[in-house]
Amino acid sequence: MIDEKPLEPLGPRGLVFMASGQGSQKPGMGADMLDVPEVATTFECASDVLGRDVAALVRDASPEExxxxxxxxxxxxxxxxxxxxxxxxxxxxxxxxxGFSLGQISAMVLGDMLAEEAAFALIAERSRLMGEAADANPGVMSALLKMTLPEAEELCAACAEGEVLVPANLNGGGQIVIAGTPAAVARAEEAWAARKGRFSRLATSGGFHSPLMASAAEPFAAYLAGVDFRESAVPVIGNVQAAPLTADGARAELVAHLTSPVQFEASVQKLAAAGAQMFAEVGFGGVLANLVKRIDRAAPRAAIQDRASFDAFVAENGE
Structure with a gap:
């Protein structure tokens, strides 16, 4: 449920960092950033927390892995x-x-709501629980193009046939991602194609932001009870309500996030109304920057995903 309250005006630069979500991954992503000191330190922190070489995962993992x-x-x-x-x-x-989905946690770290070490431990637990839920309740996700939310809701209701099938990512610009059982999503894709609609399967291993993740909610809530959250240094916009997160509300938001749709379009629109002058995606793939373009073609945006784009953005916007 979207919180309709407008955001407070942003600072004079109006710079919004957007943290990438799952599905943007690709072998070798960001490999030329690993020698940047701050990036190297973050990967070392992740490796220490998880007991594995996270940089090697980025450099060497197969697409399947x-x-x-x-x-x-x-x-x-x-x-x-x-x-x-x-x-x-x-x-x-x-x-x-x-942040988008997973990126919400990255955004919390960059907003000083969550310590980096705690975030990587939290992500490991979140991914474990979501992976177990996906194994127990297999699902897939598919992006349907040139579709409105009412159309998506009608399509899901018509094609569910008693199985899980729901709008999961409300991306804007006519793109809505649905999530559900493989058979139900396939029926929806077929029905949408019959109407001359286009779709694209996402590279995810489960039906995220849908009831298929419900089994992860209770253990995740129990885990979050032991995690410390602070008030953010700047607004961190949550995906569930498209509103700023608070230290007290962060746990409930993250649990609801497992089974609730990502309100990306509403978040971008509220940030634009609050004075956003640049939407800069930090991560890989440029997915969020492209979604901003779909929502508002005039909105300034940037995809910072490798050394060349990083250096160019710093040269133009740094001190």
Whole structure:
């Protein structure tokens, strides 16, 4: 349920960092950023917490290995967090933070709501629980193009046939991602194609942001009870309500996030109304920057995903 309250005006630069979500991963992503000190330190932190070489995962994993949610989540978050720290160290400081799904946790770290070590342990637990839920309740996700939310809701209701099938990512610009059982999603894709609609399967290993993740909610809530959250330094916009997160509300938001749709379009629209002047994606793939373009073609945006784009953005926006 979206919180309709408008955001407070952003700082004068109006810079929004967007942290990438799962599905953006690709072998070798960000490999040329690993020698940037802040990025290297973040990957070392992740490796220490998890007891494995996370940098090697980014450099060497096969597509199949990297697509496993237990690997994808940690690799994507380490890159987004490290790149965010590196930008801030060079004077590129955001006025607000917005993560997409997994990226919400990366945004919490960059907003100083959550310690980096605690975040990687949290992500490992989250990915483990989501992986177990996905194994127990197999699901897939598919992006349907040129579709409205009412159309998506009608399509899901018509094609579910008693199985799970729901809108999961409300991306804007006519793109809605559905999640559900493999058979139900296939029926929806077939029905949408019959209407001359286009779709694209996502590289995820489960039906995330849907009731298929419900079994992860209770153990995840129990885990979060022992995690410390602080008030954010700048607004961190949550995916469930498209509103700023608070230290007291962070746990409930993260649990609801498992089974609730990602309100990305509403979040971007509220940030734009609050004075956002640049939406800069930190991570890989440029997915979020492209979604911003779908929502508002005039909105300034950037995809910072490798050394060349990083250096160019610092040269233009750093101190």
């Amino acid at each position: 990297l697509n496993d949610t237990r690997n994808a989540q940690i690799a994507i978050s380490a890159l987004s967090i490290g790149m965010g720290w590196a930008l801030m160290a060079r004077g590129v400081v955001p006025d607000a933070l917005l």
